[in-house]
Amino acid sequence: MRIVVGQGSCGIAAGAAKVYSAIEAVVGSSAELTITGCIGMCFLEPIVDIYDGENLVKRLVKVQPSDAQKIIDFVNGNSDAVNDIEISADDKDFLLKQTRIALRHCGVINPEKIDEYVADDGYKALEKVLTTMTPEDVIEEIKVSGLAGRGGAGFPTWFKWNAARQSQGDYKYLICNADEGDPGAFMDRAVIESDPHNLIEGMLIGAYAIGAKEAVVYVRAEYPLAIERLTNAIAEAEEKGYLGENILGTSFSCKMRIKAGAGAFVCGEETALIESLQGERGMPRLKPPFPAQSGYWYKPSNINNVETFANVSWIILNGGEAFSAMGTENSKGTKVFALTGKIKKGGLVEIPMGKTLRDVIFDIGGGIKNDAEFKAVQMGGPSGGCIPSQLLDTVIDYKALGATGAIMGSGGMVVMDETTCMVGMAQFFLDFTAKESCGKCVHCRIGTKRMLEILNRIVKGEGKDGDIELLEELCYSIKDGALCGLGQTAPNPVLTTIKYFRNEYEAHINEKKCPAKACSDLLSYTIVADKCKGCTLCSKKCPVDAISGTPKNPHVIDTEKCIKCGACYNVCKFNAIIME
């Protein structure tokens, strides 16, 4: 038997390393102990899988170090030893309802062992490409597949490859954008941590297609485990002859290296990324020229996102038509989403295009935490927009999502319930983009700052008549005037929340009320004398001594002193405190 502990960053954060150590201490020779990457069920971490040969016999969830002995007992034949931590049938559905292509090895193989990748058809696509296909054939296959850039913009991959292929130049670069910066997005991290060879293979096929001799992975330094595993994987691939000079004995040579980015969101924009690669301040370049003509070191360059590359080897092995058979007319294949927020089952979800948001959130994600009311989902992080409940049946498709005002984005899906203030949500994302603006162009640098100031005053109850219109005016101007994608999409969270939740903005401005009761400046706490038993709990809990009263008599909140922390509200057992 083989005991496999899920060791993605999220699993480790949930305690997987300690679980691993605990099992290691007791495993002895009863089983092989190994690791895998991210299984994608964050809500169940740490996860331990028990295999018998190739067969997964048990999946154990929310495993604690103290469960180690039980696991060993199970391996040693006590078939009921782990019943209490076995995954439920309902939770199993989370994976069963998915279609995994980009994530197909994630949580299955050991990312630190190239043999496991090779054993699962790894590098077969590369071999096929190098031995049986011309670069043009590769581009054609990708064209047939309909694969589009998974970083957010959704630009046809073959077109970029072809442009770089056609571009004249003695030296070309292939670059992987792994600067995953959207708050709440972790698709790329999971792929690199869990299946680094798949990325390498996809990149090599891309490099062959465009004629690049050098490939660079630009990965944010905040992903140390991803960098570690990718570094290891590159070394393994070089050793096995998949990378370097005369790959697999052919005339194709390509070297690969990693560049750790310093964590600027704007470096996810391809020209800013190139500037950063060159050691310059990460600021977008003017386009044209496009990177295909003049990119890294002003040589023809092609940049794709991690998830895009992660699909390539599958397409080559299974054919472009198999990929394009999935999805809708203008969006082919699958898409990975990072499902987070007020969702019961948060994690990585890969589904074919054409499914609806409802499928993802309710069918796979299990609906809203605590069975609260679904309010909206933020798609595409700070560059995306929110989609309200009435549009839950929108299909996952570049065009359909774009029509809502949101975007497909790179796959961040933040679910919100009725306790989320939509003005506050817009403020949160705008605070992010305003701070992450590189400062180059006026509309973005000062415009997002001014928008943020307006939002700040609205949530404080200091909004003015005309603020919504002023926000809209700024939004459209920034979209029109900003140089790069960061600025052009920064207004999306504000525009979509105004579009779908204008009443919330109006309530903040006109009535100085937050309908979601989330903006503390607009809340007041009072004690209902009839209900108060004088238990004194609230006055003891109040951090600023704003509550006075004698035991067994109704207490009173001094609103002047009250800092609206909500501690009294949370502690009262008699529902005697009203928050409004």
Added chain:
Amino acid sequence: MDMIKVTINGKEITAEKGKTILQIAEANGIEIPTLCYIAEVKAYGACGLCTVEVEGMPKLLRACSAVASDGMVINTDTPRIRQSRKIALELLMSDHTGDCKGPCSLNCPAGTDCQGYVKLIAEGKFKEAVALVKDRVPLPASIGRVCPHPCETACRRKLVEEPISIAFLKSFAADEDLKSGDKFMPEIAESTGKTVGIIGGGPAGLTAAYFLTVKGHKVTIYDAMPKMGGMLRYGIPQYRLPKEVLDMEIASIAELGVEMKNNIKIGTDITFDEIKSAHDATLVAIGAWKSSSMRIPGEDLNGVYGGIDFLRSVALKNPVKLGKKVAVIGGGNTAMDACRSAVRLGAEEVYVIYRRTRAEMPAEKVEIDEAEEEGVIYKFLNNPVEIIGKDGKVKAVKLQVMELGEPDEGGRRSPVPVEGKFETIELDNVIMAIGQKINISGFESLELTNRGNIAADTKTFRTSLDGVFAVGDATNRGASIAIEAIGEAQKASNVIDSYVNGEMVGYKKPFVSERVVTAEDLADRQKIIRAKMPHRSPEERRKDFDEVNLGFSVETAMNEAKRCLECGCHDYHDCKLICYANDYDVKPERFAGDKHNCKKESKLVYIERDQNKCVLCNLCVRVCDEEVGKSLIGLVGRGFTTVIKPEFADTSVTEFCKTCQKCVNACPTGALKTL
């Protein structure tokens, strides 16, 4: 060379292939605004002003970097583009802290470039100083002597110790120019063949005549009095403004070719209609020449005079019969002129009766003090209720004793009568200097305001009659100070010029950036005492009408001028930002919010840098990097907090920067300055 055809704003243009839209537009005289592009360095695309629309493209393109292609149809000025540029400029201005112009200039009703001419005086360039003053005020020697100088009121030097003596510096420079033998005379544009009639030869009429003549129009001034000058001649006493000075300045205006017709009274010697029909445009600048009445019994007694009537008689050297005891009623400058004139005419006891206290007197402090030095007796908190006569002649005045009550709208405490408390003083004469009114006779065809003044549009100065404009004391709010009338006349001359040329353009107050400065901000300045104007002793001067002030010496004037803090931006006239801000009619207050508040770096090698004026066009960085190859400056921070930081550590750099300074020249605003 490959050529392409493009269409810009409907005009078909043949251009070299590979050129950007901006380059093609520039070469064809089509202006596209930009703050961050210069030909010497690569396009950067930060400012967002050069955006254009290209047919078939959903996005706006940046003209600085977009290479034109054959058949492109480009529009450089559409509502969408204007909106985009306007917002960019508003956003930039919302984070721009600086003074485009000094508070002196902004507070001057005529917008005189005080800082500019004060600096020229400091450099000893008196003629150049006068030329600059005459860009707004054609009577600097006269106005410098009499102006209550709102410029000095606003002068920030008072936060250090006292304001610059701006007004006297002006008359000093003008005096120097007049006596130089090579006085400044403006260039006159080619004759337009248009004529303008100006009614009233006071400060407003003379000013309008000056500027309209400079613009090439033929101007005739009609004035009812024997000589030109208006209130400067007939309202301001000789001891303050010697008429010889005024004569010289009027003569300079006459030399330009202005026809001056005196002793012409409208309605008597010629009709208003006749003047109107004789000219392409007419300006009414007739002033306010009637003394206001107090509406108390005894006003028509012998020995009671109106303030300006009295001053006019003195100016005309008409015998004015004054007794030994004279009371002047009022607290303004006319009251001061009247009481000090009365002293000079030999009155033994001269009272100034004012219903408030000294602190509320609208007259200038120096006037109040000098009058007192000359023996004038102030009777504050007294209000005349009756002039008592005997045999038809003034005998005494009965005064109601007042006290100060609550402040009025303007913040001045209103006087209220102390019930039953009266005082009577024996007098021979009463001079009522409580205000002045317009005499409308001859101009009945003009629409009046409800105050009885000529109604004139505040932007175009147009009256109810086509082709007739009006400025100064006779209009709207009534009498004010001379510089106010001059300011209006100067603006009106531009409007009239546009009117006679076929398309009237009203005055538009330019948008400027202003900042708030406190005494704390100027705490590091060395205190330098304000130059005192030398003057004759009270004993001496009360005997005659000779000028009280003796004038600055060259040395005093130059030293005084050097006290100027130079608040206004050195780059105002070359600043692209403020130029575009006005072109696009910005309202940056819509986006008021946090601003950069960086300390001015007063000595960065040989450069002064004010980050608060920086627009982050990055030209300094790029020029230093690409053109000079030094890379001494760079961007630091991100988002709104981004700033440009220099690295001037080693001495070889300092030496190099001393001779280069290309960054300063590239800066589109006043953020960089060569020291």
